[in-house]
Amino acid sequence: MNRLAGKVALVTGAGRGIGAAIARAFAAEGAAVVLAELDGATAAAMARDIANACAGARTLAVQTDVTQPASLRAAVEEAQRAFGPVDVLVNNAGINVFADPLTMTDEDWRRCFAVDLDGVWNGCRAVLPGMVERRAGSIINIASTHAFQIIPGCFPYPVAKHGVIGLTRALGIEYAPQNVRVNAIAPGYIETQLTHDWWNAQPDPQAARKATLELPPMKRIGRPEEVAMTAVFLASDEAPFINASCITIDGGRTALHHE
Ligand SMILES: NC(=O)c1ccc[n+]([C@@H]2O[C@H](COP(=O)([O-])OP(=O)(O)OC[C@H]3O[C@@H](n4cnc5c(N)ncnc54)[C@H](O)[C@@H]3O)[C@@H](O)[C@H]2O)c1
Numbered sequence: 001m002n003r004l005a006g007k008v009a010l011v012t013g014a015g016r017g018i019g020a021a022i023a024r025a026f027a028a029e030g031a032a033v034v035l036a037e038l039d040g041a042t043a044a045a046m047a048r049d050i051a052n053a054c055a056g057a058r059t060l061a062v063q064t065d066v067t068q069p070a071s072l073r074a075a076v077e078e079a080q081r082a083f084g085p086v087d088v089l090v091n092n093a094g095i096n097v098f099a100d101p102l103t104m105t106d107e108d109w110r111r112c113f114a115v116d117l118d119g120v121w122n123g124c125r126a127v128l129p130g131m132v133e134r135r136a137g138s139i140i141n142i143a144s145t146h147a148f149q150i151i152p153g154c155f156p157y158p159v160a161k162h163g164v165i166g167l168t169r170a171l172g173i174e175y176a177p178q179n180v181r182v183n184a185i186a187p188g189y190i191e192t193q194l195t196h197d198w199w200n201a202q203p204d205p206q207a208a209r210k211a212t213l214e215l216p217p218m219k220r221i222g223r224p225e226e227v228a229m230t231a232v233f234l235a236s237d238e239a240p241f242i243n244a245s246c247i248t249i250d251g252g253r254t255a256l257h258h259e
Pocket residue numbers: 012013014015016017018019036037038039042064065066067092093094095096115119142143144145186187188189190191192193194195
């Protein structure tokens with residue numbers, strides 16, 4: 001229960017979904033956790049909920065927009081003032097932008113890249129100077145199986161997620177000599193509000209849900225807690241030689257050719 005004792009972690013987009021599950025799992029393992037989230041109200045409610053659920057947990061909600069470098073810098077400074085230097089960063093905030101390439105607006109392209117790729121870089125840039133100076137740190141970027149496989153009609157989200165893997169590998173190599181590890185997690189379908197919103201946007205939401213559950217060889221989709229367990233591992237001292245890597249969490253779906 002104390003695999004992250006003494007560590008300070010900042011999780012972006014932690015108001016709900018995968019980010020909230022990671023924040024909760026980190027707190028349960030003894031980390032002080034900053035929930036850096038666009039929606040300040042959900043972040044505050046989640047921070048309270050986690051603190052109530054985990055005895056002795058230290059949580060702090062900071063309204064943060066990952067598309068703004070200054071906002072992330074301010075969140076890191078606030079984390080440092082409250083708990084000390086950030087040891088672990090999880091770049092989790094992300095949005096689905098699914099469009100047809102030729103009818104997509106320029107605004108859709110920019111919105112997708114601003115959150116899904118620039119947001120990850122902004123987070124890295126905010127914590128790296130301190131991590132490099134202290135010669136310790138773990139950065140975990142939440143990518144997606146869209147980072148190496150394409151579903152028609154989901155443009156440009158996979159383009160940004162491919163970039164997240166490139167960024168992870170590049171920074172992992174750049175800062176390996178300073179003992180800063182940069183890794184990614186690539187979830188397949190995970191049941192969160194994002195997934196429910198996508199189902200609800202389909203002509204027949206029930207049929208879309210059923211079809212999604214049929215896709216993985218395990219005939220189910222993942223739970224946010226299943227991503228959080230891997231984030232705990234990568235954040236902990238149990239993964240000291242895992243760097244510039246990506247762990248896929250999809251029940252084997254991307255290994256499946258076809259049924
Ligand atoms: N759910 C899935 O099936 C799935 C699969 C693969 C990858 N992912 C990735 O996992 C991450 C989390 O997804 P989720 O399903 O929990 O999504 P979600 O929509 O349930 O939660 C995302 C959170 O990020 C916050 N956010 C959005 N824009 C932000 C910004 N500019 N600054 C700060 N916070 C912001 C939202 O307010 C929300 O609380 C995303 O990067 C997503 O691409 C999700």
